[in-house]
Amino acid sequence: MTENEPLLSVQNLQKHFPVHKGLLKRQVGAVKAVDDISFEVFKGETLGLVGESGCGKSTTGRLVTRLLEPTGGKIVFEGRDITHAGQGSLRPLRRDMQMIFQDPYSSLNPRHTVGAIVGAPFRIQGVKPEQGIKKAVQEILELVGLNPEHYNRYPHEFSGGQRQRIGIARTLALKPKLIIADEPVSALDVSIQAQVVNLLEDLQNELNLTYVVIAHDLSVVRHISDRVAVMYLGKIVEIADRKRLYSAPMHPYTNALLSAVPVPDPRARADRERIRLTGDVPSPLNPPPACRFHTRCWKAQEICKTVEPPLEELAGGHRVACHFPENAPEVPAGSAGTPATA
Amino acid sequence: MSQQSFLDVKDLRIHFPTDDGLVKSVDGLTFGLERGKTLGIVGESGSGKSVTSLGILGLHKGGRARISGEIWLDGEELVSASPEHVRGLRGKKMAMIFQDPLSAMHPYYTVGDQIIEAYRIHHDVSKSVAKKHAIDMLGRVGIPEPTRRVDSYPHEFSGGMRQRAMIAMALSCDPELLIADEPTTALDVTVQAQILDLMRDLQREFNSALIIITHDLGVVAELSDDILVMYAGKCIEYGTTEDIFYRPEHPYTWGLLGSMPRLDREPTERLLPIKGSPPSLINVPPGCAFHPRCPYAELTGGKAGTEVPPLAETEGGHLVRCHLDKAERRRLWENEIKPVLETQ
Ligand SMILES: Nc1ncnc2c1ncn2[C@@H]1O[C@H](COP(=O)(O)OP(=O)(O)OP(=O)(O)O)[C@@H](O)[C@H]1O
Ligand SMILES: Nc1ncnc2c1ncn2[C@@H]1O[C@H](COP(=O)(O)OP(=O)(O)OP(=O)(O)O)[C@@H](O)[C@H]1O
Ligand code: SF4
Ligand code: SF4
Ligand SMILES: [Mg+2]
Ligand SMILES: [Mg+2]
Numbered sequence: 001m002t003e004n005e006p007l008l009s010v011q012n013l014q015k016h017f018p019v020h021k022g023l024l025k026r027q028v029g030a031v032k033a034v035d036d037i038s039f040e041v042f043k044g045e046t047l048g049l050v051g052e053s054g055c056g057k058s059t060t061g062r063l064v065t066r067l068l069e070p071t072g073g074k075i076v077f078e079g080r081d082i083t084h085a086g087q088g089s090l091r092p093l094r095r096d097m098q099m100i101f102q103d104p105y106s107s108l109n110p111r112h113t114v115g116a117i118v119g120a121p122f123r124i125q126g127v128k129p130e131q132g133i134k135k136a137v138q139e140i141l142e143l144v145g146l147n148p149e150h151y152n153r154y155p156h157e158f159s160g161g162q163r164q165r166i167g168i169a170r171t172l173a174l175k176p177k178l179i180i181a182d183e184p185v186s187a188l189d190v191s192i193q194a195q196v197v198n199l200l201e202d203l204q205n206e207l208n209l210t211y212v213v214i215a216h217d218l219s220v221v222r223h224i225s226d227r228v229a230v231m232y233l234g235k236i237v238e239i240a241d242r243k244r245l246y247s248a249p250m251h252p253y254t255n256a257l258l259s260a261v262p263v264p265d266p267r268a269r270a271d272r273e274r275i276r277l278t279g280d281v282p283s284p285l286n287p288p289p290a291c292r293f294h295t296r297c298w299k300a301q302e303i304c305k306t307v308e309p310p311l312e313e314l315a316g317g318h319r320v321a322c323h324f325p326e327n328a329p330e331v332p333a334g335s336a337g338t339p340a341t342a
Numbered sequence: 343m344s345q346q347s348f349l350d351v352k353d354l355r356i357h358f359p360t361d362d363g364l365v366k367s368v369d370g371l372t373f374g375l376e377r378g379k380t381l382g383i384v385g386e387s388g389s390g391k392s393v394t395s396l397g398i399l400g401l402h403k404g405g406r407a408r409i410s411g412e413i414w415l416d417g418e419e420l421v422s423a424s425p426e427h428v429r430g431l432r433g434k435k436m437a438m439i440f441q442d443p444l445s446a447m448h449p450y451y452t453v454g455d456q457i458i459e460a461y462r463i464h465h466d467v468s469k470s471v472a473k474k475h476a477i478d479m480l481g482r483v484g485i486p487e488p489t490r491r492v493d494s495y496p497h498e499f500s501g502g503m504r505q506r507a508m509i510a511m512a513l514s515c516d517p518e519l520l521i522a523d524e525p526t527t528a529l530d531v532t533v534q535a536q537i538l539d540l541m542r543d544l545q546r547e548f549n550s551a552l553i554i555i556t557h558d559l560g561v562v563a564e565l566s567d568d569i570l571v572m573y574a575g576k577c578i579e580y581g582t583t584e585d586i587f588y589r590p591e592h593p594y595t596w597g598l599l600g601s602m603p604r605l606d607r608e609p610t611e612r613l614l615p616i617k618g619s620p621p622s623l624i625n626v627p628p629g630c631a632f633h634p635r636c637p638y639a640e641l642t643g644g645k646a647g648t649e650v651p652p653l654a655e656t657e658g659g660h661l662v663r664c665h666l667d668k669a670e671r672r673r674l675w676e677n678e679i680k681p682v683l684e685t686q
Contacts, residue, residue, distance in 0.1 A: 052530035052531065053501075053530050160387075160619070161619050162619070189386040189557065189620065190386065190598055190601045191386060191597055191598065191601045191619075191620075192615070193615075194600070194601035194602070194603075194613035194614065195617075197613055216530070216531070219602070219603040222603065222605060222609055223603035223609055223610075256532055257531060257532060258605065259535075260531045260535035261560065261605050262534075262538065262558065262563065262564045263560055263563065263604070263605065263606045264560045264562075264587065264602065264604060264606075265563060266563045266564075266566075266583040266587055267584075268606060269563065269564050274535070276535060277532045277535075277536070278536070279486070280500040280501070280502045280503065280530075280533060281530065
């Protein structure tokens with residue numbers, strides 16, 4: 001596979017969860033958790049997915065790994081359309097795509113030994129490693145920095161960081177091509193967070209893994225990602241390589257997010273320019289029309305309330321959905337993103 | 343800290359006897375805080391931050407906790423005071439903002455009723471006067487349409503609004519000491535920024551003493567005058583915010599700084615984590631509790647594993663609990679740690 005051919009390609013992906021009410025459980029609406037998003041993930045890279053609570057990050061991860069059934073759009077993995085792949089064809093897919101979850105406590109069965117947990121994928125998939133399952137598991141434990149002699153221990157005997165390592169070991173068993181990590185470090189202490197971030201990076205280099213890392217922590221995402229997508233209320237509002245996204249963010253929401261992060265530098269606190277958003281994120285049950293960010297955006301004009309801004313490429317690989325982007329290069333005249341001067 | 347501060351905590355110990363052994367959650371903590379000042383308490387999970395704050399509010403009284411030491415608040419000693427007396431101080435003299443507002447608010451009463459009730463405990467006013475005050479407070483913390491929202495129930499509020507409502511409740515009696523335990527950890531970053539601004543403004547206005555407890559070094563850098571770093575129930579470093587960020591002298595503080603990816607600097611290739619994980623408070627390592635994780639333990643000639651280092655002044659109120667001598671710590675910081683952190 002060449003550099004430019006995506007390992008994963010998501011086109012106009014949609015997930016609307018129906019909302020039912022009353023005795024007859026009639027559908028009265030839908031949570032537009034993921035609403036027409038498109039992106040690619042290239043082999044060997046890390047795509048970061050950021051955004052505030054409820055914007056649809058986890059739903060995106062679950063759609064891509066086909067733990068959820070999409071209500072629209074298309075998912076292409078290694079050139080194959082897997083949008084509605086049935087149980088039979090999902091089985092091999094589960095080997096190639098793995099998910100790491102946020103909570104190292106609840107994602108491990110407390111009654112199973114570490115050996116059983118990490119070895120489970122071999123058994124489920126009916127894979128018989130040459131060296132035997134036990135040996136293979138011990139090798140993986142070693143790879144993630146756990147003591148192979150702890151094969152027979154139970155999850156409660158491990159610390160939070162070690163449990164997350166067990167979770168990571170489990171996903172590595174079948175040498176997946178794509179790992180979707182949903183908040184892999186947010187439940188961990190800072191010092192442990194750094195250990196796990198380094199581990200993920202080492203494993204990527206050693207095993208040539210491709211990651212989608214979902215997180216709400218913008219600093220962690222910058223550290224770990226090659227490219228970053230920002231979500232707001234079920235939409236991708238901006239996607240770019242990390243350097244561009246963090247140094248010249250174009251979407252007002254991205255700008256607001258970045259300026260809201262507290263900086264651990266007391267001398268900088270006085271002279272930082274801050275963008276302060278008012279209010280909270282609106283409900284995805286009734287998202288604002290057109291640009292979903294217009295209820296909180298300080299740049300909003302009439303057009304933002306009536307015309308949805310398309311996700312457009314305004315600079316090399318830098319796509320943004322906004323009528324009045326910040327840090328924008330010369331906007332090509334007559335493009336759909338050019339607003340009438342207000 | 344020789345002369346009496348507004349809040350003076352001296353050698354505070356809070357231990358819990360459990361089936362597994364004695365949990366030394368807070369083990370000899372000493373610090374002071376003046377009115378109008380903000381102290382940040384940082385440390386990883388289980389280091390004793392919440393137990394400390396509950397202890398100051400007297401919320402361990404009557405439980406199984408063994409408490410010793412002194413807590414002086416405005417000239418009054420609270421460890422030896424009766425639970426009833428300390429209860430009477432809560433609300434007006436001191437108040438707390440919790441991480442999870444739902445756990446601190448009653449689900450069956452409106453937000454307004456809860457503020458009204460808290461206010462009337464300390465103020466002999468009619469219900470309607472108290473309600474006006476509640477509406478006023480909700481407006482001050484940025485709740486839109488406070489006249490209508492005063493009659494809402496907690497579950498009708500979003501996370502950010504609930505946190506504001508709890509701040510309104512905590513501030514309704516104008517407390518002289520306010521303790522905020524992870525007040526923004528559960529919130530989104532844009533809402534967190536609003537709440538931090540709000541706390542900063544209100545503290546200035548009310549001139550209260552504020553303790554902010556968090557594991558987020560960014561949050562403390564934004565708000566604090568002084569910082570106390572906790573590890574395994576003890577203070578391992580204490581100083582002004584500038585001391586802790588620009589002249590830290592404890593290897594654990596260095597580790598915290600190195601673990602943190604930073605948005606305000608060029609990204610590094612690698613983070614510099616601390617090895618291992620925080621200790622159990624039942625089996626705290628002997629000597630320096632940090633020694634099993636400390637890269638410099640060998641430099642202290644065996645003392646690290648046997649003698650608890652004292653919390654000693656290094657310069658002008660900056661306190662460090664480490665056996666390494668001052669010159670050595672400064673040399674390590676200047677030559678080995680700082681250059682690496684700064685290339686971040
Ligand atoms: N099974 C479901 N049924 C109905 N609504 C759902 C379901 N799963 C998620 N949602 C809703 O979809 C929206 C997006 O949820 P999602 O979990 O993807 O958000 P997220 O970005 O991962 O948020 P967080 O940062 O809090 O994890 C939310 O409003 C959520 O309540
Ligand atoms: N009532 C109790 N009985 C026994 N042990 C307790 C009790 N309350 C707290 N502890 C223990 O005391 C230690 C310190 O807990 P504390 O809640 O103060 O940690 P913290 O620093 O606030 O951590 P976090 O960042 O996770 O909130 C922990 O090991 C905890 O398990
Ligand atoms: S389209 Fe309008 S409302 Fe939306 S982000 Fe851009 S300027 Fe703001
Ligand atoms: S006393 Fe020794 S082990 Fe403890 S922090 Fe100092 S150098 Fe490290
Ligand atoms: Mg999620
Ligand atoms: Mg706590």
